[in-house]
Amino acid sequence: xxxxxxxxxxxxxxxxxxxxxxxxxxxxxxxxxxxxxxxxxxxxxxxxxxxxxxxxxxxxxxxxxxxxxxxxxxxxxxxxxxxxxxxxxxxxxxxxxxxxxxxxxxxxxxxxxxxxxxxxxxxxxxxxxxxxxxxxxxxxxxxxxxxxxxxxxxxxxxxxxxxxxxxxxxxxxxxxxxxxxxxxxxxxxxxxxxxxxxxxxxxxxxxxxxxxxxxxxxxxxxxxxxxxxxxxxxxxxxxxxxxxxxxxxxxxxxxxxxxxxxxxxxxxxxxxxxxxxxxxxxxxxxxxxxxxxxxxxxxxxxxxxxxxxxxxxxxxxxxxxxxxxxxx
Numbered sequence: 001x002x003x004x005x006x007x008x009x010x011x012x013x014x015x016x017x018x019x020x021x022x023x024x025x026x027x028x029x030x031x032x033x034x035x036x037x038x039x040x041x042x043x044x045x046x047x048x049x050x051x052x053x054x055x056x057x058x059x060x061x062x063x064x065x066x067x068x069x070x071x072x073x074x075x076x077x078x079x080x081x082x083x084x085x086x087x088x089x090x091x092x093x094x095x096x097x098x099x100x101x102x103x104x105x106x107x108x109x110x111x112x113x114x115x116x117x118x119x120x121x122x123x124x125x126x127x128x129x130x131x132x133x134x135x136x137x138x139x140x141x142x143x144x145x146x147x148x149x150x151x152x153x154x155x156x157x158x159x160x161x162x163x164x165x166x167x168x169x170x171x172x173x174x175x176x177x178x179x180x181x182x183x184x185x186x187x188x189x190x191x192x193x194x195x196x197x198x199x200x201x202x203x204x205x206x207x208x209x210x211x212x213x214x215x216x217x218x219x220x221x222x223x224x225x226x227x228x229x230x231x232x233x234x235x236x237x238x239x240x241x242x243x244x245x246x247x248x249x250x251x252x253x254x255x256x257x258x259x260x261x262x263x264x265x266x267x268x269x270x271x272x273x274x275x276x277x278x279x280x281x282x283x284x285x286x287x288x289x290x291x292x293x294x295x296x297x298x299x300x301x302x303x304x305x306x307x308x309x310x311x312x313x314x315x316x317x318x319x320x321x322x323x324x325x326x327x328x
Contacts, residue, residue, distance in 0.1 A: 007050065007052070007075070008043075008046070010043065011043045011046055011047055011052075013033070014029065014033055014040065014043050014044070014047065015047055015052050015053065015065055015071075017029065017032055017033055018053060018063055018064065018065035019065045019068070023056055023062035023063060023064045024062060024063055025060040025061060025062050025063065026040055026041055026044055026060070026061075026063065027060070029044070029063060044063060050074070050075065050078070051066060051071065051074040051075075051078075052065065052066050052071050052074075052075075053065055053066060054066060080127075084130075108226065108227045108228070108229040108231060108232070109224060109225070109226055109227070109231065110224065110225040110227075111212065111222070111223075111224060111225075112222060112223045112224075112225060113221070113222050114221070114222075115221060118209075118221065118222065118223045121209060121223065121225055122201065122209055122223075123151070125201060125203045125207055125209055125225075126151040126152070126154075126155060126201075126203070127151070128203050128204070128207065129155050129160050129203045129204060130160060130204055131160055131161065131204045132160060132161040132162070132163065132204060132205070133152070133155055133160065133161070133162045133163070133201065133202070133203055133204075134163050134165075134200070134201070134202040134205075134236065134239050135162070135163070135164040135165065135200070135201050135202075136165050136196050136197075136198060136199060136200040136201075136239060136242070137164060137165070137166050137167070137170055137196070137199060138166070138167035138169060138170060138196045138198070138199060139167065139169045139170060139173065141173070147179060147182075148179055148182045148183045148186070149183075152183060152186075152188065153183070153186055156183075156186050156187040156188065157186075161187075161189070162183075162187065162188045162189070163188070163189045163190075163191075163239075163243065164183070164188055164189070164190045164191070165190075165191050165192075165193055165196060165239065165242055165243055165246055166190065166191070166192050166193075166196065166249065167192070167193070167194070167195075167196040168192055168194055168281050168282075168285075170192075171192065171249065171281055171285065172281060172282065172284075172285040177289060180249050184249065190248065190249040191243060191246035191247060191248055191249060192246055192247055192248075192249055193242045193243075193245060193246040193247075195242070196242065197238075198210055198211065199211050200235060200239070202232070202235060202236060202239065205232070205236050206227070206228050206232075207225065207226070207227055207228075207232075208224075208225070208226040208232055208235050208236075209223055209224065209225050209226070210223060210224050210226070210235075211223055211224075212224060272289075272290065273286065273290060273297075273300060273301070273304065276289060276290070283297060283298075
């Protein structure tokens with residue numbers, strides 16, 4: 001179980017033995033394991049250093065095993081720290097390479113095939129985030145998102161920033177607003193743009209992953225992994241240009257603008273309507289979000305367009321954004 005973290009199988013056997021017994025001193029643990037005390041003492045020291053056993057005060061000192069879930073957490077943190085140190089050392093070692101070998105084109109792009117390889121690469125990318133994760137997202141999806149991405153919540157919990165830029169169609173998926181409200185509440189900055197060209201995830205402006213084919217339902221069958229270089233810089237710049245022109249994902253509706261709003265909208269519900277229009281959502285999705293009929297929606301949109309001097313619904317949303325009615 002613990003071997004991937006560098007724990008010897010013989011040491012793990014002692015840990016498992018302690019899990020099944022009340023606290024034991026080293027001599028009793030050795031006897032229970034059928035080992036000599038001289039063999040057991042160094043193993044106990046290694047387990048204690050890794051946080052897998054705790055030494056209880058008293059004479060003689062007794063040993064108690066750490067809960068398995070807490071033990072895995074400690075080993076994971078230790079492993080992540082070691083990986084971070086190794087990455088820093090590897091970056092420093094690049095200075096020893098000749099200049100013409102530091103950034104070879106063939107090292108900047110990987111092509112992955114197979115769901116397992118792509119899923120593992122995407123998981124590594126999310127776990128590597130220390131400063132910021134950038135995401136471009138658009139349908140189609142192999143499976144409709146039903147709850148927030150757990151890995152993203154972990155990124156936010158450790159203090160990194162997440163910026164998500166979504167196509168309007170992503171908000172039209174049933175239940176999408178509930179998911180968006182949850183991730184925004186957790187700290188994600190989420191915006192909508194009418195022309196999100198592809199799925200993309202960028203970790204700390206140093207690594208990106210995107211589908212091999214634009215028609216792919218998800219980054220599941222094949223994908224590119226892009227490392228530092230001009231291509232990655234261009235992808236980050238594409239994100240920033242789209243982000244600057246996007247509008248925020250509409251937040252929770254105010255009480256007056258929820259279901260049953262057939263009597264027409266107040267200022268807050270009008271703001272919600274304008275935000276949804278600026279986001280490029282279709283009429284059906286807007287009406288469903290506001291909890292009004294298609295007829296009521298058409299009447300409210302017509303009134304807003306007249307007031308703003310707009311010729312199209314999308315133009316009304318953008319005009320409102322420029323006027324400050326919708327915050328960019």
